[in-house]
Amino acid sequence: MIERINFWGLHGAWHTLAVVVTYAALPLCALVLLVRLYLRIRLWWQVGRPEPRWDHINMRVQRLLKYAIAQVKVWRQAYPGLMHFGLAWGFFVFFLGTALATIDADIVKFLRGPLYLGYKLLLDVFTVIFLVGFVLAGYRRFVQRPERLTLTSPFALALGLIFLIVFTGLATESLRLASVALQPELQPGWRPALGWITPAGWLLAQLWLALGLTVPALTQIHLATWLVHAGLVAIFLVTLPTSALVHVITSPLNVFFSQLDRPDGRLAPAFQRDGLAGVATLRDFTWKQLMDADACTECGRCQDVCPAHASGQPLSPKKVILGIKNALTTCRAVLRGRNGNGQGEWPPFTGAVVEDAAAWACTTCRACVAECPVLIEHVDAIVDLRRCLLAQQRADGQLTTSLSNLRRYGNSFGKSDKQRAKWTTGLDFKLKDIRKQPAKLLWFVGDYASYSPALTEITQATARVFQRAGLDVGLLYDAERNAGNDLRRVGEEGLFELLGQKNLAALEKCQFEQIVTTDPHSYNTLKNEYAWNGQSVPVYHYAETLDQALRGGQLSPLRKLDTVATYHDPCYLGRYNGVYDAPRRVLAALGCRLVEMPRHRDRALCCGAGGGRIWMEEKNVKERPSENRVREAAQLAGVQVFVVACPKDLTMFRDAVKTAGLEGRLVVRDLIELVDEATRPLEPAPAVNAGAGAP
């Protein structure tokens, strides 16, 4: 019966050499690998702060299977997905194959007969898959050369090395096959099958046969190739910890230790050292944030989707992460200290490795996190930088004016709290003051919807729609304060806490069952970041409330809108909280035909206002994210209406439509306006003009 032959074709001294290489030299290299790797990764906990990441082990294992083994996020993009699948799984299968061969040779002989042939077939198929991946990678790296990639030699060398390892493996096999072919007395029963069981090896073997090599020559070349193969594997092992391929170890680790202890919409509390908040030097990161850096594969997907990067700002999430990685590489000197006793001075990280303007450019849209195949947490790191910058008074004047307003008045507009509910004076009914009367729904209106004169009519429309749906709604009136979502994200943790306490103190005295918000930003922080004294309070965005009302029949469209619309997912509703379907169902219920933009749901492009960007100066912008976005929508044939579900979006995109010269082509409308239009009882005049023309 056919079976796997250990050290085929090796006799005498050569056999001894092979045994030494396999059982002494390669294990030694593996040991070197482990030691070098340990010396690197121990920096994570030597330098980084502690952070518990050992909870939910079963979910961690699930994530490992999903993101490290099945690599679902790598597949978000077809070309790089296929390329990486070929290389990674090719290599992974060879690794498994080698492990099985070791078991077969040294523990229990089982690779024989059909099992052996299946084993060979699998390895051969994956050789081909690997080669496809290799060709795709070569084309991408040397021909396509996308901006997001790190096009430096270590990556090319790593690619070359794994190719040579696989190729010499294949060559070894083919030489053996050629030799078998010349010796009819060997494996007579299986001969016909060899061609299709090891197709790649068989094909290459035909080349050797065509060259007319004899059995002794084939055996000699086989030996040499095998030795080269083993030597390459040795190089691979020894260099792995500093090679571009180290991510085969660090990325799965990073996936395993990824964030599970809190929802995506909740930031970790600010860390303080010597009265200074956030990250000032490398040692202010947690060990996990340092691991993030070492897990980065430099694929650049995060940079590709970053709205700040696309608009010409000096921010690239990839560069932030690599900045941490480089700082980690050069920090050993600090750990040793200048004269060898104790730690030296930690060089500044914030403002030095990552420039101030880069940290401030982030909209905290989380597109980078959604895209990163190895679950790196960029936004948390960037907010940590901002906490430090703000504490060091390195924020722009416009931002600090807004912050001063927020501290003094509880809103970024610098208006009196008594004017917060001034918009209600335009209503022909009175909304309950929830501080005096209980209501089922507490409507948390938020700063923009309350104070922005441009939004008054829309906020009033929201009130009318709520009333039409028979919802029992109450307001906090002047007791409402900015919820603090963006405050927290510009790094003003103390003010976030202060305003949060004020809101909670006001809310505690009121009777309600649920909260509904206008602003996805308030929604996120109320839902995920408020402590609520340990109680759970259901928080909804109005898109969800309207969806419920429409489905429950409390609200019925009186007419079909017959509009062709596209919908922009707000970051804090979509990516942060997974609310994608409710607004789409609302549109469908109104009779709108939805045409999706290429970037929708968790790939939606940020409007550029989040993370406190709306309070900052806009400097050196190439193309505003909001303009880029409306242009994307304008490409869609037939779409007239650009639907949003966030007050900030409305402001941003109405501006963008003007500056991009798309007036007349696109109308930006809030979801609520459409609902109002479809459910408003018929007035004698004028006729409802579906979709066209701003109100």
Add this chain to the structure above:
Amino acid sequence: MDIVVLCKFVPDLVEDLEIDASTHLLDRNFLRLMPNELDDHALEEALLLKERHGGTVTVVTVDAGDVDEALYTAAAKGADRVVKIVGEGLDQGLSSQRLAALFAQAAGEWPHDLILTGTQAVDDLDGFAGALVAARLGMPYVGYVTKVASENGAVVARKEYPGGLNADIEIVGQAVLGIQSAEKPPRYVVTSKVMAAMKSVTIEEFEAGDAQADLELPITGMAVPQSAAHAEMIVGSVTEVAEKLAKLLRERGLVA
């Protein structure tokens, strides 16, 4: 260089202001106070000077109501001492005269090479307060200052004049400076630092003596200004305008 910064609280104009019919003053029940914006610039300039040349910064304010938070904020920004002048009736609104008297009493108690204050306030558009303090202390006063530099021991204040003119004024000895704007926008100090200052900093108190105003003018009545005759436009060539103007001034007895 030791600097005392005088800060006052002014009515916040985002709220509706009401006049109390009996006193003809702002109705203090509806008033919300806020630190005078230009005093914030004075503090910023003082902190910048301290950062450059060392010394101390003492912030003095009058206990007009809720002033503690502003003092803790000043401490968090880097002021070495924060002082509030306490006493009866200080929360009932003070004229610039009375305010200056209180400030002059208190300022002398703390080390001061310079005294900085905002050059104006919403309730002191003429900018009397700083000058009155200087007069009481017998010091020179420079108002509308946009920059203070100290070179080789000499202090130079840049004063802004209308029409884009600036003058660099060298100051000998102690002086009171009315700050129009600091060289940089006033710094923002994070809330957590203000909170920390609330725990670690003690606000010093200074008992207001019987500091009396030199001159207090009672308000006897109030009325909306009536528009009288309209302005007369003098037209013509430059020479003609000048002639007409000179004639007019002579007629009205304004020039001899």
